[in-house]
Structure formats: structure tokens, C-alpha cells
Amino acid sequence: MAILIHVLAAALYGMAAWARWPTAGKPPTGSGAAARWLLPLALGVHAAALVPAIATPDGLDISLPNSVSLVAGLVVVVAWASGFLRSLPGSAAIVLTVAAVAALLPALFHDPHRTSFAGETWATLHIAVALAAYAILLVAALAALLMTGLEKRLHRGLPATAGDGTPPLLTLERYLFRLIAAGFVLLSLTLASGALFSEQVFGRPFKLTHKSLFSVLAWLTFGALLFGRWRFGWRGRRARIWILAGAGLLVLAYLGSKFVLEVLLQR
Numbered sequence: 229m230a231i232l233i234h235v236l237a238a239a240l241y242g243m244a245a246w247a248r249w250p251t252a253g254k255p256p257t258g259s260g261a262a263a264r265w266l267l268p269l270a271l272g273v274h275a276a277a278l279v280p281a282i283a284t285p286d287g288l289d290i291s292l293p294n295s296v297s298l299v300a301g302l303v304v305v306v307a308w309a310s311g312f313l314r315s316l317p318g319s320a321a322i323v324l325t326v327a328a329v330a331a332l333l334p335a336l337f338h339d340p341h342r343t344s345f346a347g348e349t350w351a352t353l354h355i356a357v358a359l360a361a362y363a364i365l366l367v368a369a370l371a372a373l374l375m376t377g378l379e380k381r382l383h384r385g386l387p388a389t390a391g392d393g394t395p396p397l398l399t400l401e402r403y404l405f406r407l408i409a410a411g412f413v414l415l416s417l418t419l420a421s422g423a424l425f426s427e428q429v430f431g432r433p434f435k436l437t438h439k440s441l442f443s444v445l446a447w448l449t450f451g452a453l454l455f456g457r458w459r460f461g462w463r464g465r466r467a468r469i470w471i472l473a474g475a476g477l478l479v480l481a482y483l484g485s486k487f488v489l490e491v492l493l494q495r
Contacts, residue, residue, distance in 0.1 A: 233277040234335035238328045240270035241304075245324035248313070267308060267324070274301050274331050281334045290355065293333035296483060300330030302363035303370075310407060312367060315395055316374045323370065354421040361414035362478055365450070368407045369475030372468040375400055379464070401463055405454075408471065412450045415478075419447055442481035449474035 244266035278301065282294050304327050307313045313320040375397060395403075422440070453470040456462035462470070 230277065230280070231335040233273060234332055237270055237274040237277050237331040240266055240273055241324045241328035241331060244270050245321050245328065248320035248324065267304075267313075270324075270327075271301065271304060271308075274327070277331070278334070288352070288355070291334075292483070293337045297330045297333050299359060299362055299366070299483070300327045302359055303327070303366050306363045306367045306407075307370070310367065310403065312371050312403070315400060315403075316371060316378075318377075319370060319374055322374075323367075350421065351425060354418065354425055357414055357421065358418040358482070361411050361418050362482060364407055364411035364414065365446075365475055365478055368404055368411060369472055371400070371404050371407070372471040375404070376465070376468055401467075404471075405457060405467075408450060409454060412447075412454060415443075415447050415450065419443060438484075439481050442477050442484070446474045446477035446481060449477060 247266055274297075278294065278298055282289050282298065304323055307319060307323050313323065379397060422443070449470060453462065453467060453474065456470070457467065
């Protein structure tokens with residue numbers, strides 16, 4: 229039964245992606261009634277599949293398949309709530325297709341990795357804030373990539389979109405930096421709560437691991453970006469390079485470290 233729910237979530241994401249897929253010379257059909265209800269329905273079914281898979285009676289199961297599926301679902305929520313799925317052409321097709329694949333992973337690969345600190349409220353909050361920060365900053369990275377494509381079209385004298393009312397690039401960039409600021413605040417809280425977590429368990433503020441190292445580097449990267457934006461007005465290609473670099477470090481910090489431990493080292 230659990231496998232069927234994961235499959236249903238993937239199918240609904242796929243249908244939602246198809247309904248919003250841009251076609252040549254035409255805007256995506258995301259304005260239709262089907263596109264409007266398919267996405268929240270997919271999120272609801274995805275949540276129904278993930279909650280029992282992660283919140284098990286023996287503790288939180290944050291294995292790589294569950295983590296990827298959860299982050300993908302959160303990315304959909306952030307992209308949808310922030311308006312980027314509607315504003316950036318092609319974003320819905322990419323995000324929802326990836327979510328469809330990610331929704332299947334817990335059903336295809338079952339390798340429990342339960343945390344022994346799941347009963348602690350502070351540990352659960354730390355994980356929740358961290359995942360929210362990752363999702364917000366990954367949406368910012370996707371938006372930066374798509375905005376690069378729009379900018380190249382404009383430089384070639386082509387219309388930015390197929391006429392679906394995409395906001396100007398400057399407006400999108402302001403939205404983008406609001407996302408980054410919110411993600412940076414949450415990432416700062418993640419590192420602070422992580423320091424408390426490490427001190428409780430290991431007796432020192434940080435245990436030197438690849439995860440903590442890449443997380444701090446990502447925090448420094450996004451912090452430098454926001455400072456450069458505030459002090460020097462960074463924007464355009466320079467800002468997008470910093471965004472992609474920070475997002476890459478976050479992927480290495482969380483999903484990359486889990487892949488090495490769980491898949492390569494079988495721990």
C-alpha cells in the first residue's frame with residue numbers, strides 16, 4: 229500500500245508537470261483548472277507517503293532516499309508559494325519532473341538510517357530548519373539558472389518567453405534576493421542549532437566533518453553574496469555565479485555527504 233502512495237504521488241507530479249509544460253510558440257497550460265488542483269493534490273499525497281516513511285515508531289528515518297524525496301517536496305512548496313513556478317517559464321516543468329522521480333525513491337530503495345536523537349525536540353527543529361534552508365536556497369539556484377537563460381534570449385534579440393506574462397528580470401532578481409536572504413537566515417539558524425547539537429553530543433561546538441565544513445563554506449558564500457549585493461550592488465551574472473556556488477556547496481554538505489556514507493561506504 230505504501231508503495232502505491234509513492235507511485236500515485238509521482239504520477240500526480242508528472243501530470244502537473246505535463247499540464248504546465250511550455251510548448252513551442254505557446255505559453256504553458258498551467259492556467260487551466262487541472263493544473264491548479266493537480267499540484268496541491270500531488271503535494272498532499274507526497275506528504276501522506278513521506279510522513280510514515282520518515283516518522284517511524286523507531287525514530288526519524290532520514291536515509292538518502294527519504295531525504296532526497298523530502299527536499300524535493302519542500303522545493304516544490306517553496307517554488308509554488310514564492311510564485312517562481314508561475315513567473316519563470318520552464319521552472320514548473322523542471323521542478324515537478326524532478327519531484328516525480330524523487331517521490332519514487334523511498335519506495336524503490338529502502339535502507340533505513342534512523343537518528344538516535346529523533347526524540348529530542350531541539351534535534352527535530354534543527355533538521356526541520358536545515359531542510360527548509362536547503363529548499364529555499366535550491367529554489368534560488370534553479371531560478372538563477374533559468375534567469376540566465378532568459379537573459380541570453382534577450383541578448384540575442386529574442387522575446388524572453390512565449391507571452392505568458394513573465395516579470396522583468398530586475399523584478400525577478402529582487403524576488404530572488406529575498407529568497408536568498410530568507411534562506412541565509414534559516415541557514416544561520418541551522419549552523420547555530422548545529423553547534424548546540426554538537427556541543428550536547430560531542431562536548432565541543434563543532435565536530436569537524438565534511439558536512440559541517442561544506443555547510444560553513446556555503447554560509448560564507450551566501451553571506452558574501454548578500455554583502456556584495458548590499459555594498460557593491462552585485463547583480464546579473466556575477467550574483468548568479470555566487471548563488472550556484474553556494475547551492476553546490478549545500479548539496480555537497482547534505483546530500484553529497486549522505487551519498488558517500490550510505491551508498492559508497494555502506495554506513
